[in-house]
Amino acid sequence: MNSADLGRRVGVPSTALFTDQYELTMVQAALKAGTADRRSVFEAFTRRLPEGRRYGVVAGIGRVLDAVENFHFDDEMLTFLRDQNVVDGPTLAYLADYRFSGDIWGYPEGEVYFPGSPILRVEGSFAECVLLETVILSILNHDSAIAAAASRMSAAAGGRGLIEMGARRTHELSAVASARAAYIGGFDTTSDLAAGFRYNIPTVGTSAHAFTLLHDSERDAFQAQVDSLGRDTTLLVDTYDVTAAVRTAVEVAGTELGAVRIDSGDLLLVAHRVRQQLDELGATGTKIVVTSDLDEYAIASLAAAPVDAYGVGTQLVTGSGHPTCSMVYKLVARASSADPADELRPVAKKSMGAKSSKGGRKWAARRLDEDGVAEAEVIGTGPVPPELAGRQLLVELVRGGEVVAREPLEAARERHVAARAGLPMSAMQLSRGEPVLPTEYV
Template identity: 65%
Template sequence: MAPDQSAGGPWGPSEIPTTALLTDHYELTMLRAALKAGTALRPSIFELFPRRLPTGRRYGVVAGVGRALRALRAFRFDEESIRFLLETDVVDRPTADHLADYRFTGNIWGYPEGEVYFPYSPLLVVEGSFAECVLLETVLLSIYNHDSAIASAASRMIVTAEGRPCIEMGARRTQELSAVAAARAAYVAGFEATSNLEAGRRYGVPTTGTAAHSFTLLHNSEEEAFAAQLAALGEDTTLLVDTYDLETAVRTGVRLTEGRLGAIRLDSGDLGEVAKQMRALLDELGATRTKIIVTSDLDEYQIAALSGAPVDGYGVGTALVTGSGHPTCGFVYKLVARADTDEPGAPLRAVAKASTGKVSIGGRKYAMRRLDDRGIATHEVIGIGDPPESDHNDRPLLVPFVVDGEIVHGEDLTTARERHRAALAELPLQARKMSRGEPVIETQWIEPDGDVVTEASARTGLE
């Protein structure tokens, strides 16, 4: 089956299971109570956004859009799901009858995949009845929080790699399906390939891999193992050279290929120092084109520390698939506007919560990236109720994903990768620093009366 990159999903049209129970119990009890109260069909707007970036981060990366739209397409309550909900008294019969006909018929706008984001960026704006929109909260948050955390970590690693390729290889360090999603998110942020074959099948992410230490240990000698690998995979393969003695292994690999060995992989020790020693040895042996790939619990800081070493590529696992210390983005999904009746076209009014430290900002949002005359971003500008006025080069950020219930947004991962490169290049140079810092650009809100409020001046009121 050809990979479905446009919608980001693993299933063919006739194989889509329901995603409706990938949700929290209280989404259904809220619906049950709202149906009984007669408020469930009120026109509403929900917003998915971050209140802040993970501590010390200067920007975030949007990922999971395609997977979320695929999940929306499969969000249906089949007979088995409804039977379970009735048997466990999550819903009553009137609610079950409502769910049997559930289809999202509203509109969704969002930041496209690969875009960067900042505090309070309205990453998704979901418009429909309360009954339609509230049920999507958990599945949207679970996809966005996971995939964007991975993409944000991956982007930092790509920045510190300074053009050297990075390979995702963290499948053994996370839950099996999370590993597939992580490989996809890392690819969006600029990783070249993954070790995960299911990510290749589902999403078309390039896959790569050669051999582990067990392959060397299987054979009677390292030379025998290398010869077997070369016979099967060719001289352009990568030999893992630190099972026994490094220098002996490198000399053996070069001799067997007459200097044409594709690459060696270093997986232990002081990688920077070892890479220098092995580069000198390879050059001495005439294998000047043989590359050096390093692995072993790398993160963005270790990659940065290796910037001066003769390293040609990095394999990253644990740190990547756990968000490099930030496995979630802290996104929330809040009701920001609703009507007082369920009449079609009823006027919406802004609503917001005022909980200490968890304040939301009421009103439908519009967003753009403000750029200076050099095309460098200066602010994240969010209009409340109306689109903010733009000058000649400001860039709108929200694009339509769903119109009247029909998914209208679809793109391949190459487009998302290109978008991320462009968005990252648009940021001030401070965005590339690995030291802890504040968001590299400030968020501004444009109120309905045209007043401008910055995040710094609004912080007391927001938090």
Template identity: 65%
Template sequence: MPTTALLTDHYELTMLRAALRDGTAHRRSVFELFPRRLPPGRRYGVVAGVGRALRALRHFRFDEETIRFLRDRDVVDDETAGWLADYRFGGSIWGYPEGEVYLPGSPLVVVDGSFAECVLLETVLLSIYNHDSAIASAASRMTVTAGDRPCIEMGSRRTQELSAVAAARAAYIAGFQATSNLEAGRRYGVPTTGTAAHSFTLLYDDEESAFAAQLAAMGEQTTLLVDTYDVFQAVRTGVRLTEGRLGAVRLDSGDLGLLAQQVRELLDSLGATKTKIIVTSDLDEYTIAALSGAPVDGYGVGTALVTGSGHPTCGFVYKLVARATSPDRDAELISVAKKSKDKISIGGRKFALRRLSDAGVAEAEVIGIGEPPAGDANDRPVLVPLVDRGEIVGEEPLSASRERHFRSRAELPIEALKMSRGEPVIDTVYLDHGRAAASPYRSKENRS
């Protein structure tokens, strides 16, 4: 993998250059990546991109070609170029593990090191987390609405090519069963699937010839796209060619609910009672919900998924929340926070706890400032180590992230699963060294 060091903004290096000159670059600093709010109407979000971020960190190196590019454009001076040539992140990072649910104010990533080594990671971390978490958050709403009916990711043609690969990965974490994107299969092990488009049918002189060719190549359990011409005639042809053993038909246009009902009745009347019905065509969580009563066996989702179903970014920010008073190793660490109106930041290094009821239902996101909050036996800390003094320790199989998401989502109150607009499903509560502190993230529904 090539270096990821230039997946950043110019001003990161401008700050580094200035801070190196006067020595402040070496002050210990704590940065946090967090959401100020959820997208309007959403009740929870889903963390994704952790594995990709750790992979990017491993390759965050300033090689000779990269430094030459920066010097040629006077982005860095000789001192900064020399420092970058030896750059290796040597600090520690904690974060919400992949697949975990998050709420407003959740400290999703806590980065502890020198200002110089931490500030360089801002853009690459934000770009990965903002994109992948937006996809996973939308995917979670879709899969919870679909219930036990499988969802397939098929949005590669509706987004930038590398974003499509990341989107397939994020969707899989949040419960999608497969993707049409082969690079996601090769790179991340996401199961892949696919059959044929309308162009395949149009290639042949008639629909029967096209179906016969696909069946000969793929077998009777393949899925036939039946709405190129006449849906009902296509269904009859597919059933006849397989003697009722056709795996599935796909509907890609029209009134999907009504059409699925009519096709189901036709299939059953022809004896193809085990043939499944897959629907596609601009689906999102709301259309999936509307189809819950229809005889549909699976969904293929594209555009809405890879664009975050109307919210293509999570609005995460990366802020300095604590810094040392000098570059000395034992210098005091003090809280810092910007005071901009409507852009809330809370100073101090954070710790996170998911407060659970005796029944195991999430009740609050408890954020400790300066020290971990105390919890009962059934509460659980949310932050886990991702990097320990420069060594990456938080990598895990994608299957583990996927299973974590199911567990985390199952902890939420039932209101979280509603498709109607609402406030965050649980409050975010702050404790400053063990004492209650004002929280800007309490939902309107829960404020007294």
């Protein structure tokens, strides 16, 4: 297996300070109380899907594994914590030796999830598990939100190409994570070279309006691009007059022109006109790419247009209105000591309202109907019913602190296609609605 398939992890900095201060102060208090080493089980889940969404998409698991591997405190970090009086001396000594040594199980990347799904289960001592809370939630909430938006756009595109091009609309590091999550959710390529380098995602890109404006004429700009990139390039045709630009593009590149891109105007109308013009000029194989503030609804509205690919930026990298999944990370079971033989006791928050949670170390399975279509997300804490034994969703990710489940990004992408195909057809509807599967607790 090519190492690039798994993501380039060389030079990854420590993730230990990607956390909230109260994670460290809880460890300090637990160390003093003698409870820090109590065997504990934490779970990441969401109480509800974003409003109107019918399913969620698990993304970021690979990045979580990287974060866990690289969660350690170096001398400079420890000096910062000491100088800022964040924690005391005994806690600094504990952090200096910190390496996660527990176990992690979770939904594999690309799988779908529903309210209550135990997306990630982290087991170990209280101290080593609680320190990972913030970085795990940061990754899962961001990446799963982007992947869910990408999945909806992919469903709306109906097999047409999708280009992720949101790097300039978000933080530079978020842009890389967004491209990765979008690829899992169904996008085909990215414009972000850092994402291509790190995760081996195919990259694309040719020119912007500035390139046309640089030259004395549109013809000069097209000629320069074709001379440099070849006839199979994509020419941007809406800087001035689209009809004139398409004519010039074919004159310069010939009927072998790869594609034209439209970035403004009434895309439905303009795409039909451009397709007719290209065909009349003999460029029947030239494709049409549209951009310009697209989301899943705009993509769906262009289903009848002769469009070959969509480029999506802002709406994708902001989760198309839902930039987080509201996942939480809760202690659900704990023992009274570090002894593996000590019984795990279910614990749960019992506050009023919607913030209560269900205790116990959970398993999850997806029940199918007689046609093989998913009909329920089943979650339990006791024995797994025999009929669900082969449908369990959690897989082992980390054993004894060692990652055991790295996989190529393509595997997560393919898994999502299969998981989405296994849902009821109503999952693909863009109209607002309830989760397409009920969550049943047994």
